Amino acid sequence: MADTTANGAATAASPPNKPPHSTRPKRPNYNLIHADPLPVVLYHSPPLIPHNPLSLLHHLYLYFFPPVQSHKVVYIGVFSPVTMSVEVRDPTAVLDLWNKGFWGKGSLSRSEPTWLNREMRRLGDTQVGETSEEITRRRRDQRKEMKKERARKEKEELQKVKEAEAKSKEETGPATNGKPIIADSKVVVGLEAEINGLDETTTESAQPSAPVEELGLPTPPPSSDELNTSDAESKTVIVDVGSDTLPVSVPPSSESPPTQPAKVVRFDSNTSTKEIPVEKKVTVKNQEHLQLTLSEAFFLVYALGVLSVTTGDSTGPLPLPEVFKLFLRHSTFPPLPEPSVSLANLNPDSSFLINYVVYHHFRSLGWVVKSGVKFSVDYLLYKRGPVFSHAEFAILIIPSYSRWEGREENEGKEWYWLHSITRVNSQVKKTVVLVYVDVPTADDVKGWDNESDGLKKVLGKYKIREVALRRWIPGRNRE
């Protein structure tokens, strides 16, 4: 399947001469995979051959009349009212949308759709690279182990101190005039140092070194007959997982590429002394799809024009005004009744519009905008994308109604609400940004549906102002 091979190839493509001390598997070349920030095709002029007049002419021609090729494909997404999202199932579309701008999330994954890879690795496939979920799980397990070990050490040391105290009490007898016998402070210092040292060593070993840890995955079922695998011959084996519950639009699994010469993926230089993993190729039907939020989907449909949205029962792609109305209705739960949403009487105070305005604002400035629900904010801003660096900014949308007559302006949140959010976000080193959105009134946007570029003008009537928050500590700002 497309996404498997692509990721697998990316892992395999990395040069084999890694630095000697590094035991970590080489990362895929993200700069290459995610070179395009948008799923729109860039126009590259053909190479110019200066001494060939024909080439020069051709070049000139292309300069003034370049071929239209930005929108080569239009992806298809199906609106799902239940999840209030747009589902994309075509594997090429999923791969494109993730690689070129990090759109959506895998329905069975934390972020990048990696369910298929995880499943294949679970079944013993040796050609698929490690997924981010596995790395995270391993790190968490290691951290848990480290804490357990630390607690054990502390307990041990406490026991030692107690024993030492009991012993010295016995030796000196009860005639110590009530003065408590204190364990040698050197012991304690040593103990602290040991515990600290323990911390450090475990953090160091958090970088995977042991091959057992590295491949610390559920071992594939030993009875290979049941699964029709025969490891030695690197046969392509189709494992049908839960085909009963399979969604309809699953690509045929026979698409898997023909068997290639055995390629051993080594995770560790130490493996030379150990058994060399035998190549194994597993094919699983992909049961994961990409979920786009309404804002993401609308940006792809309206701003970029690379996505068509259908509903489950509609025959073809919905026209843009219908998509707009659909999203307006389904931005709340329960969805608004159909007659209450009309283009002529657009209500600018729609949560879809407010969210979309902010989404579009940051997207169009080059940020990769993802949901911030994990950190109790509306959006997270990534520079280039989540695989490159952590999100630096956490966006909190504050709608403002200064233009609305008779509407109480300060419906402000309580301070404790803000403090709890900034506290959470400072723990993960993100800066909370209040994004005030001044919402236009219904009269302000009246008549937009008869104007050229009306929607763009409507979006322009929302005023946006960013206020970054940072805890300020007197003791830390004196210089």
Next chain:
Amino acid sequence: METDGLTTGFDDADIDLSDETQDFRFLANITNKGGGSIPKRGEKDFEPDGTNLQSSTLDDSRNAMFQALSVERSHTGKTRATATWHPTRRLAQIHEQRGVLFKAMGRADKTGTMWLLPEELIYMVERGSLECFYEQEQEQQDSENKQKQGIHINVPMSVQAVYAAALEATGGLERYQVYANLKRSGYIVFRDPAGQFDELFRNVGYEYKAPPPAGSGWKLWGLGIFGALFNGAFWGSGKGDPFRSMLAPGAYRSYAEMYRRLAIPRKEITWTPTVKEGGEGTEDNKFTVTYHVWKPRPNFKKSAPGPPDFYVCVVSTLDTRLPSLAEIDRLLKDIPEVDRATARQKGLYQGLKDGRRNVILATVDYGVISYMKFSDSRFGEEMLEVDPPAKGKGKGGNKGGKGGATAKK
């Protein structure tokens, strides 16, 4: 890759050591041995573990605290300073200036008499640096005591009395609490001149208010106009389609070109949010700059302090909520702005975090002060690099503004 976010090394700027209970043994170390080292943060004990070691450590620490508190504090005659509280003027008159504290406090009038603001007075009395007397009211010095005029028979004031007399003039308990907290942290703090009730203090030697913006204070909204013109010129505007895609199919040579078309024009250049209740200058406006704050510096001059390092607005959690857009706008408007290049010098992330201007909101919740910096960060001014760097120009990515990204693994 996104971690689950929990950072293990708490060495960043968000740790406030003053939040923690101190181990007073370090004081004993310093005084006994003349020097000693600053204590390190260690493991916390959460519960009694039954060892003598723990209980004796606790006892030691407690004894050290009692010992520190039991030291008799005395004033020598040389450093004794006195002042008189003038209830009508709501200022305190200093009789003799002694000590370094007056370098960053009070103000002298034309006759050379030194006057202290009420918060300065409470602070000085509270820390034992000043003795305060109450001035007799005029009517008490009636005719039969005329011969006593000219002689100061003032009543000495207790700390409680000073609080009772001067607190109201500080602008409220919250303001004084923030003032004292900043002073104890070593800062130089003066009231915002607009908030001074006495003419003497209103005249400062620096520009404290941002000049009114020349023409447009809201350049931010105008950013997309260029893109709009660009679009209009290329695609015409007579099609009448309200839903026309912002990125028409075409030949784009760079992603930056595409992003320019995706920008939404916001035309309102001069825009100030309307204020609905309680206009400017009324009692309702709680979000105003209260204090101007300077970092401690040895050569500070009261007469020529230079522009402040921080602007602090004190609010109480009892009667305020998260400021509205209009309130934030009014608060920021008075603060001088740095230009974009200066803000950008700190790098992309830091520039956005500090903004073009910022104000520190000190929210006081029953005496607990929480400082938060509100920065006017204009994301709209910073278009990120979207095109991959050209080949042969070194490794791609993280140009500029790498910020704290590297530290987080």
